Amino acid sequence: MPESKESLRAPRRLIGPLWVGGLLVLLAFLVLYPLSMLVFGALSDSNPVVDGFAKFSPSLDHFVEVLVNENVHLAFFNALVACGGGTAFAVFIGLFFSWIVVRTDTPFRGFIAGASMIPLFVPPLVAGVAWGILGSPKTGLLNIALKWLDIDFRFNFYSMPGLIVVFGIYYAPYVYMFTASALRNMDPSLEEASEVSGASAFATLFTVTFPLIAPAILAGTLLSFVVMLGIYGVPAALGAPANINVLTTYIFKLTAWSPPLYNTAAAVAILLMIVTAILVWAQQKVLSGKSFATVAGKAFRPRQLSLGPWRWFTFGLALIYLFIVVILPTLALVIAAFRRFLFFKDFDAVFDAKAYGLWHFNAVFDNPLTMLSIWNTLKVGVITAVLGGILAFAIGYTVNRTTLKGRRWIDLLATIPVAIPGLVIGVAYLWAWIGLPGGLYGTIWILALAFVARFMPDTVKALSTSFMQIHKELEEAAWISGRGVLSTIFTIVLPLARPGVIASMTLLFVLAVRELGSSLFLYTSDTTVMAVLLLDYYEGGNTGKTAAFSLVQTLILGTLLCITTLLSRGAAQGAARTG
Amino acid sequence: MKRRTLMTGIAGAAAGWTLPALAQANEFGSKELIDAAEKEGSLTYYTANFAEVEQEVIKAFNKRFPKIKVAMVRAPGGQLITRIKTEAAAGKLAADVVDHSDRGLMLELQDLFQDYTPPNAADYRPDALVSPKFWPGVTLGWCIAYNTQLVKNPPKTWMDLTKAEYKGGKQIGQVVGPSGGTTWTRIMFERQVLGDDYWKKQAATEPVLYPSGAPTSDSLVRGEISIAPLLYNIIYTKIVEGAPAETVFAPEGVPIIPYADGIPKTAKSPNAAKLFMNWRLSKEGQTFAIKSLGNITSLKEPPAFPKGWDPKVIKAWVPKFAEFEKLRGPWVEEWNKTYGYRQ
Numbered sequence: 001m002p003e004s005k006e007s008l009r010a011p012r013r014l015i016g017p018l019w020v021g022g023l024l025v026l027l028a029f030l031v032l033y034p035l036s037m038l039v040f041g042a043l044s045d046s047n048p049v050v051d052g053f054a055k056f057s058p059s060l061d062h063f064v065e066v067l068v069n070e071n072v073h074l075a076f077f078n079a080l081v082a083c084g085g086g087t088a089f090a091v092f093i094g095l096f097f098s099w100i101v102v103r104t105d106t107p108f109r110g111f112i113a114g115a116s117m118i119p120l121f122v123p124p125l126v127a128g129v130a131w132g133i134l135g136s137p138k139t140g141l142l143n144i145a146l147k148w149l150d151i152d153f154r155f156n157f158y159s160m161p162g163l164i165v166v167f168g169i170y171y172a173p174y175v176y177m178f179t180a181s182a183l184r185n186m187d188p189s190l191e192e193a194s195e196v197s198g199a200s201a202f203a204t205l206f207t208v209t210f211p212l213i214a215p216a217i218l219a220g221t222l223l224s225f226v227v228m229l230g231i232y233g234v235p236a237a238l239g240a241p242a243n244i245n246v247l248t249t250y251i252f253k254l255t256a257w258s259p260p261l262y263n264t265a266a267a268v269a270i271l272l273m274i275v276t277a278i279l280v281w282a283q284q285k286v287l288s289g290k291s292f293a294t295v296a297g298k299a300f301r302p303r304q305l306s307l308g309p310w311r312w313f314t315f316g317l318a319l320i321y322l323f324i325v326v327i328l329p330t331l332a333l334v335i336a337a338f339r340r341f342l343f344f345k346d347f348d349a350v351f352d353a354k355a356y357g358l359w360h361f362n363a364v365f366d367n368p369l370t371m372l373s374i375w376n377t378l379k380v381g382v383i384t385a386v387l388g389g390i391l392a393f394a395i396g397y398t399v400n401r402t403t404l405k406g407r408r409w410i411d412l413l414a415t416i417p418v419a420i421p422g423l424v425i426g427v428a429y430l431w432a433w434i435g436l437p438g439g440l441y442g443t444i445w446i447l448a449l450a451f452v453a454r455f456m457p458d459t460v461k462a463l464s465t466s467f468m469q470i471h472k473e474l475e476e477a478a479w480i481s482g483r484g485v486l487s488t489i490f491t492i493v494l495p496l497a498r499p500g501v502i503a504s505m506t507l508l509f510v511l512a513v514r515e516l517g518s519s520l521f522l523y524t525s526d527t528t529v530m531a532v533l534l535l536d537y538y539e540g541g542n543t544g545k546t547a548a549f550s551l552v553q554t555l556i557l558g559t560l561l562c563i564t565t566l567l568s569r570g571a572a573q574g575a576a577r578t579g
Numbered sequence: 580m581k582r583r584t585l586m587t588g589i590a591g592a593a594a595g596w597t598l599p600a601l602a603q604a605n606e607f608g609s610k611e612l613i614d615a616a617e618k619e620g621s622l623t624y625y626t627a628n629f630a631e632v633e634q635e636v637i638k639a640f641n642k643r644f645p646k647i648k649v650a651m652v653r654a655p656g657g658q659l660i661t662r663i664k665t666e667a668a669a670g671k672l673a674a675d676v677v678d679h680s681d682r683g684l685m686l687e688l689q690d691l692f693q694d695y696t697p698p699n700a701a702d703y704r705p706d707a708l709v710s711p712k713f714w715p716g717v718t719l720g721w722c723i724a725y726n727t728q729l730v731k732n733p734p735k736t737w738m739d740l741t742k743a744e745y746k747g748g749k750q751i752g753q754v755v756g757p758s759g760g761t762t763w764t765r766i767m768f769e770r771q772v773l774g775d776d777y778w779k780k781q782a783a784t785e786p787v788l789y790p791s792g793a794p795t796s797d798s799l800v801r802g803e804i805s806i807a808p809l810l811y812n813i814i815y816t817k818i819v820e821g822a823p824a825e826t827v828f829a830p831e832g833v834p835i836i837p838y839a840d841g842i843p844k845t846a847k848s849p850n851a852a853k854l855f856m857n858w859r860l861s862k863e864g865q866t867f868a869i870k871s872l873g874n875i876t877s878l879k880e881p882p883a884f885p886k887g888w889d890p891k892v893i894k895a896w897v898p899k900f901a902e903f904e905k906l907r908g909p910w911v912e913e914w915n916k917t918y919g920y921r922q
Contacts, residue, residue: 047661050668071921138749139802240790241803245921253757253790260657341822342801345728359820367634369651427661434669441671520658524673525623525650533630536653540629541793541813543801 020406023398026391027413030453034428035416041428042266048431062267072250072268079246082163082235083228089168090224093321094175095217099205102183104305106314113180114565116318118326120173120507121557123514123531125538126550128237130329131157131166133336133543136241139344141332148347158241166238167228169325174227175220177507181500182216182465183209201305216465222283223418223461226276230421232517247272251421262427269424276419330554336547337361360548369533370549374556376444377513377530383448384455384512389505391452392459393497397489399460400467401475411460418457422517425454430521442524450518455511459504466500467493506564510557607643607857608698615850621648622675622851625663627656628717628838632812632872633678639867640858647851656759660684667691667845675852678716678840681760682709683904685839689713692841695853697860699878706897707837707877715837716859717868720875720885720895721765722811722826722833724796729805737773737808737829741780745806751786752795752804756914761792761810761836763907766914768834768896778917788920800824810836811885815873828888832896837877 040048043058066072100106101113119127134142135157143154156162190212194204210217232248239246247268254265307314336342338356349355364370392414398404399411417425429450433441440446470493478488494501516531523532530553537546607613626633630653637649652674654662659679666672672691679685692712700714707715723740725733734740745751756766769777787804789795796813798804800822811826818824840859842852858864866882868874873885875895884890914920 047664047668049665074921136801136803236790237794240794241787241798243788243921249790255657260661262661340820341817342797343726343728343823344802363631367631369630369634427658430662430665434665434671441669442673520654521662523652525652528652532653536630539655539791539793540631541796541817542631543797545631 016402016404017406020398020404020410023395023410024406024413027395027410030449030456031413031416034425034432034453035420037431038266038269038420038424038428041263041431042270045263047262049434062264063271065264066267066271071245072247075245075247075250078160078239078244079229079248081160082167082239082244082246083225085160085164086167086171086228087221087225089164090171091175091217091221093168093172094220094224095179095210097172097318097321098176098180098183099209100314100318102180103209104307104311104314106307106311106318108315110565112315112318112322114561115322115326116176117173117561118330118554118558119170120177121510121514121554121561122170122329123233123516123534123550123553124170124231125233125237125516125534126333126546127166127170127329128234129336129538129543129546130332131162132237132241133332133342134328135162139342141335141344141350142328144344144347144350157238159238160242160244162238163235163244166234167231170234171224171228172325174224175217177462177503178216178220178223178465179213181462181503182213184499185466185470185496186212215468218283218286219461219465222279223458226279226418227458229272229276230419232421248421251424255424255427262424265424266428269420272421273416273419280415333547333551333554336543337551338548339544342543360542360544361552364537364545364548364552367533369528372526373528373530373533374552376527378556379444380447380451380527380529381509381512383444384451385505385509387448388452388455388459388508388512389501392456392463392504392508393494393501395456395460396463396467397493400464401472401493414460415457417454420454422454422515424517426450426518426521429453429518433522441522442527444527447519447522447527447529448512450522451508451512451515454515454518455508458511459508462504462507463497463500466497470496502564502567506560509560513553513557606698606861606863608854612850612854612857613644616848616854617644617646617851619848619851620646621650622846622848622855623673624649624651624676624678624855625659625674626651626653626678627659627680628653628678635871636859636864636868639871640855640864643858643863644854647854649855656681656684660688663688663691667843670845672843672845673847674843675846675848676840676842676855678838680717680719680836680838682713682837682839682900683760685713685841686710689841691843691845693844693846693849695842695856697857699861702862702878702880703860704837704877704879704897706899707835709839709900710841713839713841714856714860715877716840716856716864717838718835718875718877719761719810719812719838720828720833720835721768721808722814722828723806724799724809724814724824724826725806726799726802726804726823727825728823729802733825733827734806735827735829737769737777737831740806740808741777741784743784746784749785749787749803750805751781751784752798752807753781753786753788753918754792754795754808755788755790755920756911756918757920758791763911764836764898764903765808765834767898767903767906767910768832770910772832772896778914782918786918788918811875812873815885826887828885828893830892832894833875833888835875835877835895835897837897 037048042062097116101109134140135155137143137154137156137158140155146153157166191204191208194208199207230248232252235244235246235249239249251265251268254261337360340355340357340359344350395410395414399407433446474492475488478492483491514531516535519529519531523529534546534549537549630651633651633653637651640649656679663672663674663677686709689710689712694712697714707718723734740751754762756762789798792810792813795807796809796817799807800817814824814826840856842849842856846852862882865876865878869876869883869885
């Protein structure tokens with residue numbers, strides 16, 4: 001049916017606002033609505049579902065209570081020191097390894113890349129437990145070994161430096177994911193220009209390479225800091241024995257109180273959000289007005305720096321790092337999983353073969369909930385990764401690649417959940433979504449929905465760095481050639497951003513598998529997930545079963561890592577060709 | 580489960596099964612109840628206890644009543660209460676049976692629960708009951724545990740935990756007073772029974788403080804600490820598996836924690852729920868819990884005793900419920916000060 005050009009343009013003009021409006025409505029449902037429940041909770045003493053909004057009499061009592069509490073001040077200070085130190089360490093490690101893997105000819109780079117991601121798959125609680133087994137001042141395996149070697153030095157991971165090191169190790173992959181993908185997508189001609197102008201490789205690294213991937217470094221730094229602020233497992237396992245409290249352990253105490261003080265916990269959570277908001281604002285202030293486009297419409301091949309004999313030095317450093325970060329804690333977990341009890345009279349007792357067996361694995365798989373939880377977790381993980389990936393792509397594209405009105409609001413809404421600790425947001429989701437019609441409550445889908453909402457900032461930020469690097473001229477070229485917006489996205493943007501998309505979906509899957517806080521409130525007997533069962537083993541004081549079950553979890557995630565590494569390697573090559 | 584056997588009236592070996600089954604049926608409820616429960620075929624069980632432990636309870640129940648499938652939802656105490664409240668308000672409470680350690684919190688929710696009385700109601704200690712709607716399906720008790728590889732002269736009484744020989748060197752571990760109702764019961768016992776200055780004397784041994792029982796028992800087995808007051812069920816299963824640990828029930832008394840278990844008014848399988856409660860509260864259910872899980876019991880005449888519990892010497896101590904509620908806040912605060920614990 002023939003239509004005039006005018007009548008076609010009118011609906012087209014509406015597409016932009018409709019698209020933004022749709023995203024805003026979706027984000028309001030996923031973020032604002034649960035958040036309003038949290039604010040309601042923090043400003044009152046009531047449960048919005050039980051008491052309804054009629055009894056709402058707002059007061060700032062919970063905020064005042066929290067702000068004047070000396071123990072909160074101390075917990076806040078401890079959190080800043082532990083997370084600040086941990087972030088600095090994570091950035092150092094993450095940046096170093098992304099450079100080694102992407103930009104040098106260090107041998108076995110693929111292996112190093114895969115292995116250095118392993119810490120990301122270990123639930124924080126398990127990481128804390130593993131490092132407690134290794135570095136407890138009295139019975140830690142490292143200290144038993146030192147004693148056997150007649151060396152006087154003793155490690156003490158039940159301390160602030162211990163917390164910083166473990167945080168640094170486990171959140172370095174965040175920085176790595178951001179910076180490696182940025183380095184992979186960077187046009188090396190800029191570095192070549194620097195070197196042609198007489199700069200040394202070292203000077204080029206610090207004056208050209210790192211400044212160019214500054215958005216990725218900053219995003220990784222910020223995200224790892226904020227995520228650390230919200231972690232409970234590591235400070236619970238390593239800080240508690242030394243009486244070092246951080247904000248999350250304080251919040252946990254509030255929720256474990258009898259009766260649980262969710263309203264006060266909500267107030268602490270909102271204060272945490274304010275801190276995060278300031279950090280995000282600072283990040284945007286630093287980055288505003290600068291162009292970081294390094295993927296332009298010119299063909300390039302990822303450049304590799306030839307290190308000569310030094311490549312064996314970097315390889316050696318990588319091996320030492322992997323030994324400390326992957327082998328040692330895994331060994332501790334393997335020992336805990338296969339050993340009946342973790343009591344070591346002396347170092348020789350570690351090698352007593354009779355003490356090892358499959359008891360814990362048998363017990364874990366004897367539990368009918370185990371297989372159910374694995375199956376449910378995989379389902380929730382896949383649904384979350386796919387739905388969250390699509391949503392994050394839509395948000396990331398709208399925010400970074402369009403000039404549509406309202407995109408800043410989308411960015412803001414998508415960033416908010418990063419700052420809310422899982423234990424608190426879990427109850428907000430329950431309050432918000434339990435009344436939804438259609439029987440969503442009690443299904444796998446409500447868990448997936450919570451995970452998509454909770455980890456949206458992580459996914460969107462991981463993707464945004466990829467978008468920021470793709471030069472606008474590539475899309476413009478497509479438009480000039482007559483392609484529409486959707487066609488341009490599918491033929492130009494998506495293939496170029498594929499490593500980032502795969503990385504963020506992998507990240508989402510991993511985070512969904514590990515997530516406990518929101519699962520605890522939304523799972524039912526049929527939808528129990530691995531994180532819930534893992535907490536049960538831990539809370540029961542079953543280190544052996546906790547270790548055995550977390551090894552199973554790590555194995556599942558490790559298999560996924562291998563698949564996605566292969567996919568993203570293919571994607572990187574594909575992107576290089578396409579560019 | 581033996582209904583078909585009964586109905587068909589098969590003689591011989593089957594008849595040998597039938598009679599005790601009938602007797603047991605009366606112990607757990609009427610034939611009508613069992614029939615109705617089996618017709619419902621399933622129930623949903625909310626518990627604040629460890630899922631692994633409750634799986635064993637379900638297995639044992641299913642040995643007796645294999646036709647009733649029990650689905651479980653487990654969450655830590657505070658979270659479970661919040662969830663029950665919210666689900667109930669939204670009209671979506673899925674629980675047929677709720678099992679919770681905090682009698683005070685459950686009492687606040689008693690309007691959500693239906694009247695229920697087990698067949699052996701008269702056998703239960705009145706001081707373990709806070710409402711006719713709630714019954715102690717689980718009862719836990721405190722013991723003194725020690726690592727047998729590290730302690731040559733183990734403590735035998737609560738007062739021994741104040742001795743100078745156990746001072747320093749991270750020997751004794753303690754679960755912090757504000758960790759929950761179970762620990763509050765113990766520290767209330769310490770102050771009321773062992774003396775106003777007991778905390779001060781005990782704190783002088785410089786114990787290591789833990790947020791809950793699980794890491795404490797784990798540390799004891801690993802040798803991080805050598806001695807700790809622990810809930811008997813937490814360490815019992817480890818000892819059975821061969822952990823280098825042993826326990827003592829102190830002659831001054833054993834603080835016990837009767838749970839508050841009930842059936843919500845909205846239960847979709849009320850008969851299965853009643854049968855499950857009846858079985859858990861029965862002599863058979865309580866004996867199973869004592870022998871296999873390391874529980875204590877609130878039955879006036881315990882059907883079994885844990886190892887080392889001489890009924891002539893050891894007496895269970897139950898807090899007076901009114902004091903349990905009233906003294907909690909100020910006393911826990913004092914405990915924190917005495918032990919230098921930052922809340």
